Amino acid sequence: MKSDDRFRAAFIITIDVEADDAWSDCTVVRTRNAAFLPRFQALCEKYGLRPTYLVDWTMARSPAFQEFGRAVIGRDKAEIGMHLHAWTTPPIVPLTDEDHRYKPFLMQYPETVMAAKVETATRTLEDTFLITPVSHRAGRWMLNETYARILIEHGYLADCSVTPHVSWQGTTGAPGGRTQDYTRFPEDPYFIDPHAVDRGGDSPLLEVPMTIAHRGYGPLTHRVRALLPRRGMARRVAGRLLPETIWMRPNGRNRRAMIEMARLARHSGRDHVEFMLHSSELMPDGSPYFRTERSVEALYDDMEALFAFAADQFRGQTLAEYRTGFAARAGRLPDHPKKPAAPMTLQTEDPS
Numbered sequence: 001m002k003s004d005d006r007f008r009a010a011f012i013i014t015i016d017v018e019a020d021d022a023w024s025d026c027t028v029v030r031t032r033n034a035a036f037l038p039r040f041q042a043l044c045e046k047y048g049l050r051p052t053y054l055v056d057w058t059m060a061r062s063p064a065f066q067e068f069g070r071a072v073i074g075r076d077k078a079e080i081g082m083h084l085h086a087w088t089t090p091p092i093v094p095l096t097d098e099d100h101r102y103k104p105f106l107m108q109y110p111e112t113v114m115a116a117k118v119e120t121a122t123r124t125l126e127d128t129f130l131i132t133p134v135s136h137r138a139g140r141w142m143l144n145e146t147y148a149r150i151l152i153e154h155g156y157l158a159d160c161s162v163t164p165h166v167s168w169q170g171t172t173g174a175p176g177g178r179t180q181d182y183t184r185f186p187e188d189p190y191f192i193d194p195h196a197v198d199r200g201g202d203s204p205l206l207e208v209p210m211t212i213a214h215r216g217y218g219p220l221t222h223r224v225r226a227l228l229p230r231r232g233m234a235r236r237v238a239g240r241l242l243p244e245t246i247w248m249r250p251n252g253r254n255r256r257a258m259i260e261m262a263r264l265a266r267h268s269g270r271d272h273v274e275f276m277l278h279s280s281e282l283m284p285d286g287s288p289y290f291r292t293e294r295s296v297e298a299l300y301d302d303m304e305a306l307f308a309f310a311a312d313q314f315r316g317q318t319l320a321e322y323r324t325g326f327a328a329r330a331g332r333l334p335d336h337p338k339k340p341a342a343p344m345t346l347q348t349e350d351p352s
Contacts, residue, residue: 012318031062058089078318105138135159165183255305
């Protein structure tokens, strides 16, 4: 550890560990991308960074990920937390005839079903990896007050579902469902008020919003964007050429922007930067974004450049480690996660 590490801002790596190409309408769930995680872990360790793997139920059931996850936990090189895709996590309660296509948000289900799915996902991680998961990200970024209260009841201490400056209005789940608009949510971490997740409260659940910057454009560009339909090809082209936001998330074209975001965060006194990626993006043809081996190699080039910069300017922390330090700086007494409940047998076939 460098002598000034305790004064450095944290570089938090969050990986949504989920099935292959979860964006597709395929009814078959595959988890081949688990085999591509050791290379990513090696890159993190090369630069002293400590990823948080936020694992959905299908991947927690994958033998390949189980072997990988137990190894990194055993060596204390990463954290395992929970990610939840509601349409594939038991109990399966269909909201439509094509849930694999619509991919309902967890907050669209009745509260009892929401709680049961969180229980299933949590218990599976506990039983499989002999841990008490305390970190979480909602599937498809959709968090509301009911969801937050369920997380608190299950002992979660850190969430990273909020995407500042981003509205998900127009994003489809089950038809007729509500979405979340995070445009006015805080950029900085805050302990969630479970009755209004856009403001601080006194719960033990720390929200660590995704690192997203609002891109400034001139008035003409804003007027043009305002005239575009909310959906369709024109909106997608505009989003690609003139994005409204910059994420700490590689897309094949934003290496310099990510490094500059990290640099600005460091110089402006922010105490952390949060990076994210999906596990399936590390596998060729595992996502819509990196379809070829060449594009995955370019992704690794971008991450190498960013991680090399981060290693010199930040300290690597998992979400749980960051939350512990944040709570101490806020003068809060330590929170103790709940003890794992008794083992539960799941009557579901292995999807891998």
